[in-house]
Amino acid sequence: MPALQEGFAREQAGLMLSLLEHVRLRLEHEVPLLIEDTRDVERVLREIGEPVQHDGSAAEDDSDWLSVARARNRDASARLQTALRAQEEAWAGDGPVPDQLAALRSVTVRQLDRQRSILGPGYALGT
Amino acid sequence: MPNATSGTTRMLLIEHCESGSPAVRVGRALSPWLGDRWDPTFGREHPRSTPKGPSRVMDVQHFTAYLQSRIGDVEVTSVTRIGGGASRETWLVAMGRTTGDLPEELVVRRDAPYTGVVPTTLRREYDVLKQLAREGIRVPEPLWFEDDTGLLGQRFYIRHGYRGTSDQARFRGAVAERLTRDLAQELAELHRVPIDRLELPEGPAPGDVAEAAIREVDRWYSHWAEHAVEPVPMFEQLAWWLRRHVPGHGDAPAFIWGDVGVANTICSEDGHVIALSDWELATFGDPMRDLASGLWRGVGQLAGREFFLRCYAEAGGHPIHEERLAYYDVFMSWLVAGFTHAAIAGSAPGDGRSLHPALLSIWAQRVNLAKAARGAGFTASTKV
Numbered sequence: 001m002p003a004l005q006e007g008f009a010r011e012q013a014g015l016m017l018s019l020l021e022h023v024r025l026r027l028e029h030e031v032p033l034l035i036e037d038t039r040d041v042e043r044v045l046r047e048i049g050e051p052v053q054h055d056g057s058a059a060e061d062d063s064d065w066l067s068v069a070r071a072r073n074r075d076a077s078a079r080l081q082t083a084l085r086a087q088e089e090a091w092a093g094d095g096p097v098p099d100q101l102a103a104l105r106s107v108t109v110r111q112l113d114r115q116r117s118i119l120g121p122g123y124a125l126g127t
Numbered sequence: 128m129p130n131a132t133s134g135t136t137r138m139l140l141i142e143h144c145e146s147g148s149p150a151v152r153v154g155r156a157l158s159p160w161l162g163d164r165w166d167p168t169f170g171r172e173h174p175r176s177t178p179k180g181p182s183r184v185m186d187v188q189h190f191t192a193y194l195q196s197r198i199g200d201v202e203v204t205s206v207t208r209i210g211g212g213a214s215r216e217t218w219l220v221a222m223g224r225t226t227g228d229l230p231e232e233l234v235v236r237r238d239a240p241y242t243g244v245v246p247t248t249l250r251r252e253y254d255v256l257k258q259l260a261r262e263g264i265r266v267p268e269p270l271w272f273e274d275d276t277g278l279l280g281q282r283f284y285i286r287h288g289y290r291g292t293s294d295q296a297r298f299r300g301a302v303a304e305r306l307t308r309d310l311a312q313e314l315a316e317l318h319r320v321p322i323d324r325l326e327l328p329e330g331p332a333p334g335d336v337a338e339a340a341i342r343e344v345d346r347w348y349s350h351w352a353e354h355a356v357e358p359v360p361m362f363e364q365l366a367w368w369l370r371r372h373v374p375g376h377g378d379a380p381a382f383i384w385g386d387v388g389v390a391n392t393i394c395s396e397d398g399h400v401i402a403l404s405d406w407e408l409a410t411f412g413d414p415m416r417d418l419a420s421g422l423w424r425g426v427g428q429l430a431g432r433e434f435f436l437r438c439y440a441e442a443g444g445h446p447i448h449e450e451r452l453a454y455y456d457v458f459m460s461w462l463v464a465g466f467t468h469a470a471i472a473g474s475a476p477g478d479g480r481s482l483h484p485a486l487l488s489i490w491a492q493r494v495n496l497a498k499a500a501r502g503a504g505f506t507a508s509t510k511v
Contacts, residue, residue: 077358084360088367108360109506116493 034069037114041076044107048100050083077111084108185218185235185279193278199226206235215239215249215407216281219288232288234267238281246350247407250274251328253284255406259382262320265313267393267402291401295389295425298398303429305398306389310426311438313400318381318414318445325382327410336375336413336451343412344369344458351465359468361496365461368503374451375413381445383412388424414445419455453502460499467492 045051087101097105191203202223209219218235225231238249249272256269268287276282298306322332333339348366384391385408393401418439421427427435436447467488500506 074357077360081358081360081363084363085367088364093371104360105364105505108364109500112361112493112496112500116497 031065031069033114034073037111038069038073038076040110041073041080041107044103045076045079045083048083048103050079080104080107080111185216185237189279190220190235198229200224201226201229215252229270230287232290233270234286234288235279235283236286237279237283248328249282249284252406255327255409256286258325259317259320259406262324264317264320265400265402266406267404289393289401291393291395293390293392293394293404295429297396298389298394298429302396302398304434306394306400307426307430307435308438308442309398309400310387310389310392310421311435311444312442313403314384314387314414314417314421315439315442315444317384317403318417319443320382322380322382322411325411329410332380332411336378336380336415337373339380339410339412340373340375340416340454340458341370343410344373347462347465351468354469356468359464359492359496361500362461362464362468364505365457365464365496365499365503368505369454369458369461372454372503374448374454375415378413380411381414383410383414383417385409385412385416385420386424387417387421388426389429390424413451413455415448415451416455416458418444418447419452420459422452423456423459457499457502460495460502464492464495464499467495 084101084104087098087104091098091101185206185208187203187206190206191201194201194203203220204223205219205221207219207221209217216235216237216239218237220233220235222229222231222233236249236252253269253272256266259266260268267289270285270287272282272284273279274282333342344366351362384403384406386405391405392403395401418436421435422432429435440447
């Protein structure tokens with residue numbers, strides 16, 4: 001790596017430290033964001049007739065809300081991915097996009113937008 | 128909300144990720160100023176989820192003993208790890224005394240002790256170099272391959288070392304134009320190599336570039352699915368888009384580099400290409416993928432996008448297809464998102480106090496997924 005000019009490096013370091021603080025704050029807000037995402041995914045899955053296995057009551061007494069929220073969101077994401085794959089496989093690719101597939105695609109986009117606002121080492125690992 | 132630094136600096140950092148520069152390079156460069164926020168093991172011998180075995184220390188003593196047992200009376204003065212690759216280790220060996228045709232500098236490419244993010248074997252990389260060198264393509268001259276993992280801990284090969292730079296930031300003005308022209312010339316020559324003179328372990332070349340693209344999408348999708356640590360519906364969605372929008376039906380494939388960029392090129396200070404390196408993604412495919420790869424990695428920022436494409440055309444390259452460039456731009460972002468997901472798989476949870484590798488990997492994955500989604504037209508609102 002070439003030597004960085006100190007001014008530029010300090011500016012970048014300041015940004016990285018801000019991002020670390022941002023991560024810390026995001027972790028504080030991660031639960032409501034995950035809940036919102038899970039609800040969005042499950043709503044669309046219900047609308048297109050996909051079974052929703054999670055009944056919303058499991059582990060409500062669990063004080064580790066973050067772990068519960070992450071686990072439920074991973075489960076919802078997995079079902080979204082499976083449903084998306086099935087819909088894509090079923091569609092020949094000709095003509096307009098079927099409504100159900102369009103609904104799944106739109107929720108995937110919303111999910112990506114939410115995921116990008118959540119940055120933290122534990123999120124991706126479900127821990 | 129924390130005090131935010133200027134929008135300009137935020138965009139600079141995002142551009143690092145957007146241009147394909149590994150986020151790890153940003154973190155490393157800033158480490159002197161980050162203090163105890165920086166995890167010093169990041170990017171070095173970081174433990175991965177599937178270690179393959181111990182890695183023997185690479186130092187002057189061990190490497191001298193190895194070379195002397197193989198070649199004879201030689202002297203090694205230094206052994207230095209270089210590069211920031213995620214799949215292999217690259218070591219520069221300076222010789223104090225050589226024998227025969229052995230050059231004064233050697234490079235050792237060694238398997239990492241953990242599973243790399245790119246699932247191509249070191250042997251394949253070496254064989255590709257041998258074949259391309261035979262065809263007169265400017266690649267680092269491979270010397271020999273060692274299959275015996277007992278020698279240096281992992282399989283490795285030795286190639287000729289070269290003095291040069293791979294830092295695009297060093298090139299401006301006329302020198303940048305010269306480098307652009309050189310790189311375009313090398314690509315055009317590569318794409319002219321008759322594919323029936325080259326072999327890959329995966330089998331014969333595909334019938335056309337569309338078949339090549341499908342093979343690549345399926346290959347890298349399977350690799351991601353095998354190593355995924357979490358569901359990523361957008362990655363799935365993009366894979367389907369790539370399958371449905373494959374361009375170039377009927378056009379003959381060429382041998383492509385797959386990872387074009389100055390970061391993978393050894394250059395002289397005055398802007399000439401010395402050697403094209405990092406051939407892990409090389410395959411039979413669409414020459415437009417190489418051009419798109421170069422643009423994705425920022426080659427267009429040397430002397431302009433159109434200048435680069437014009438140089439390629441003037442060097443006798445394949446006709447330019449803009450829609451295929453756009454397709455492979457999406458492909459590159461999707462591909463890198465898959466790689467960075469694999470990098471997440473190898474990271475251990477942190478406590479949030481240090482700049483954790485998973486943080487940058489997750490971020491890089493999200494940025495690249497967003498880029499690909501925009502390129503695929505899923506949304507105009509997936510902002511960086």
